[in-house]
Amino acid sequence: MDSDNYFVPESLKAGLQETQSAFFFPVLAPLTTKAKTCFMKEGPQGYDFGEAFPEVVDAMDERMSLNADMVVEQLLLPVTEFKESLRTILDLGSGAGCVSRAISRRYPDADIYAVDYSEIAIEKAIETSEVQGITNITFLKEDLTSLPKEWTGKFDWVIMYDVLHDLPDHSNAMKEVM
Numbered sequence: 001m002d003s004d005n006y007f008v009p010e011s012l013k014a015g016l017q018e019t020q021s022a023f024f025f026p027v028l029a030p031l032t033t034k035a036k037t038c039f040m041k042e043g044p045q046g047y048d049f050g051e052a053f054p055e056v057v058d059a060m061d062e063r064m065s066l067n068a069d070m071v072v073e074q075l076l077l078p079v080t081e082f083k084e085s086l087r088t089i090l091d092l093g094s095g096a097g098c099v100s101r102a103i104s105r106r107y108p109d110a111d112i113y114a115v116d117y118s119e120i121a122i123e124k125a126i127e128t129s130e131v132q133g134i135t136n137i138t139f140l141k142e143d144l145t146s147l148p149k150e151w152t153g154k155f156d157w158v159i160m161y162d163v164l165h166d167l168p169d170h171s172n173a174m175k176e177v178m
Ligand SMILES: C[S@@+](CC[C@H](N)C(=O)[O-])C[C@H]1O[C@@H](n2cnc3c(N)ncnc32)[C@H](O)[C@@H]1O
Pocket: 048, 049, 050, 060, 061, 064, 092, 093, 094, 095, 096, 097, 098, 099, 115, 116, 117, 118, 121, 142, 143, 144, 145, 160, 161, 162, 163, 166, 167
């Protein structure tokens, strides 16, 4: 948990391990100077993951890979009540593609699109999928607040996992997604 530059007090370590958050400190700490500008009057609403270090993308993907199959099963529960088959699936804010790959394992014949506005994440997602021989996911660099018009009504299932809290304007983003 500790690194050469950062440490977590001994008394807090147990709790942080339980919430699986500790891994984030060493990777996010270098971004705090930038984050401070968001609290200034004329500052940005936030900064995007696209500007993050590759280590952030790697850390998130690594953490998520432990649970991705279970997450997909849980997200599917309400969906399968309404849909008999899922042929076209869109994963919004896919990061480096951990959940997208779990969807691909679950639906190897589906046509899956996975989008993220982080170039680093998309590059990593493509690389990993090539290594794993996955051919039914198209990874694209897109901003989910402004998706291609021709995608309207295209997908049987749209998922957005662990993303909503990262968006500065949830309501408008959800209007676009709906
Ligand atoms: C916490 S990560 C979750 C990644 C992935 N869904 C997972 O569970 O492993 C949030 C992701 O949302 C992406 N994201 C945030 N805002 C976005 C936007 N407006 N358009 C596209 N992607 C966005 C970030 O780049 C990041 O990869």
